[in-house]
Amino acid sequence: MGLEWWLFGAAAAAVLLGCLVPNRWLPPLPNDKVMHFTAFAVLTLLASRVAGTKTALLWWIGGLLLAGWLIEVLQQWLPDRSFCWRDMAANAAGIAVAAVLALWMM
Numbered sequence: 001m002g003l004e005w006w007l008f009g010a011a012a013a014a015v016l017l018g019c020l021v022p023n024r025w026l027p028p029l030p031n032d033k034v035m036h037f038t039a040f041a042v043l044t045l046l047a048s049r050v051a052g053t054k055t056a057l058l059w060w061i062g063g064l065l066l067a068g069w070l071i072e073v074l075q076q077w078l079p080d081r082s083f084c085w086r087d088m089a090a091n092a093a094g095i096a097v098a099a100v101l102a103l104w105m106m
Contacts, residue, residue: 014039068092
């Protein structure tokens with residue numbers, strides 16, 4: 001398993017941890033939408049390195065969109081968390097911007 005896989009796994013674990021712990025455990029954030037955008041953009045760029053081909057990257061993009069939705073669904077059962085369409089939009093925007101960049105670079 002290459003370095004790209006390890007980096008993607010570490011980033012994915014960090015995003016999951018940050019999104020699925022109670023808010024009271026996290027430092028206050030001035031704008032969490034920027035964090036959502038950045039986190040999913042980074043995951044998409046790392047996924048592009050793992051994917052290797054444009055077709056494979058499109059599958060990864062679908063998986064990341066699904067993961068972003070699933071995280072939001074799970075948050076409704078966590079203390080101090082709730083489902084938020086704006087978070088979903090920020091996740092999707094980060095994925096979209098990074099995907100365009102990654103596909104252009106491939």
